[in-house]
Amino acid sequence: MAYNILIVDDSPAMQTFVHRVLDLSGLEVGNCFQAENGEIALDVLRGNWIDIVLTDINMPVMDGEELVRQMSSNELFCNVPVVVVSTDNTEGRIRAMMKLGAKGYIKKPFVPETLRHEVEQVLGVRNA
Amino acid sequence: MLEQQCDQLLPNALGEILESMFFSAISETEVVDQAQDRSFISAHLSFRGNPSGFFGVKTSAQTAQKLAANFLGQDEASISESQSGEVLCELANMLCGSSLSRLESGEKFELSAPTCIPAPMQSVPDRVIYDHLFQTDEGSLHVWMGVEERP
Numbered sequence A: 001m002a003y004n005i006l007i008v009d010d011s012p013a014m015q016t017f018v019h020r021v022l023d024l025s026g027l028e029v030g031n032c033f034q035a036e037n038g039e040i041a042l043d044v045l046r047g048n049w050i051d052i053v054l055t056d057i058n059m060p061v062m063d064g065e066e067l068v069r070q071m072s073s074n075e076l077f078c079n080v081p082v083v084v085v086s087t088d089n090t091e092g093r094i095r096a097m098m099k100l101g102a103k104g105y106i107k108k109p110f111v112p113e114t115l116r117h118e119v120e121q122v123l124g125v126r127n128a
Numbered sequence B: 001m002l003e004q005q006c007d008q009l010l011p012n013a014l015g016e017i018l019e020s021m022f023f024s025a026i027s028e029t030e031v032v033d034q035a036q037d038r039s040f041i042s043a044h045l046s047f048r049g050n051p052s053g054f055f056g057v058k059t060s061a062q063t064a065q066k067l068a069a070n071f072l073g074q075d076e077a078s079i080s081e082s083q084s085g086e087v088l089c090e091l092a093n094m095l096c097g098s099s100l101s102r103l104e105s106g107e108k109f110e111l112s113a114p115t116c117i118p119a120p121m122q123s124v125p126d127r128v129i130y131d132h133l134f135q136t137d138e139g140s141l142h143v144w145m146g147v148e149e150r151p
Helices: A012-025 A038-047 A064-072 A090-102 A112-123 B002-021 B059-073 B083-101
Strands: A003-008 A029-035 A052-055 A080-086 A103-107 B026-031 B041-048 B055-058 B113-116 B127-136 B139-147
Touching: A003 A038, A012 A029, A012 A112, A012 B002, A012 B059, A012 B083, A029 A038, A038 A052, A038 A064, A052 A064, A064 A080, A064 A103, A080 A090, A080 A112, A080 B139, A090 A103, A090 B055, B002 B026, B002 B055, B002 B059, B002 B127, B002 B139, B041 B083, B055 B059, B059 B083, B059 B139, B083 B113, B083 B139
Parallel strands: A003 A029, A003 A052, A052 A080, A080 A103
Antiparallel strands: B026 B127, B041 B055, B041 B113, B055 B139, B127 B139
């Protein structure tokens, strides 16, 4: 089964990095959508089937916190798992994001294996 | 106190970032000579929290290009100037966030979007607490951090 993934990050460099890591991970990736903030991410969610969202926190227009809040309160998106990918590794932030509804948290910097492991765990994928 | 923490935490944070995401490493650290060439590309951002302040990373265009090639998994020759800038901004963002996370465990902070400019920072931080030049596999990397004085 190929998974449709939405990467939400205002940094084109980080979008490319995450996309490349996913491609190399061995995970079956279907369509990989990219959005530069939460507002655009919600538009992508309205028009496409998304299996998992990987989002940064600090972004202009709509940040990752608001994106997770809006997804959690929307009956169409509340079951789409969100993994936060952020430089903010403080306990307070991690707790706040998980409480809002995020299913995983990846601290930057991360090695490619960490991203793969977290995505597979959230999607319930088992490696052979 | 904060200066001492930065002396220890920033090299560790930079080493971790370079190793895990840029396939590079630090070979040497030295205090910056203020009279050095200022024509480098720099990325800077501000942060709000405890403490609040400014953060910057500066390097040569060539080193920025090499780092971008490593990060994006592309040939060095195919890296554009804007890609070099974007990757340097991301490096500054990760290094600042990673360092602040180690400084103030448990407390949230806000980072501004990093901006890349072909000249050094115009504004001088109220208080520079960290100013070092790192030698990496790709070239030298100047890192500085300033914090605002509390009233």
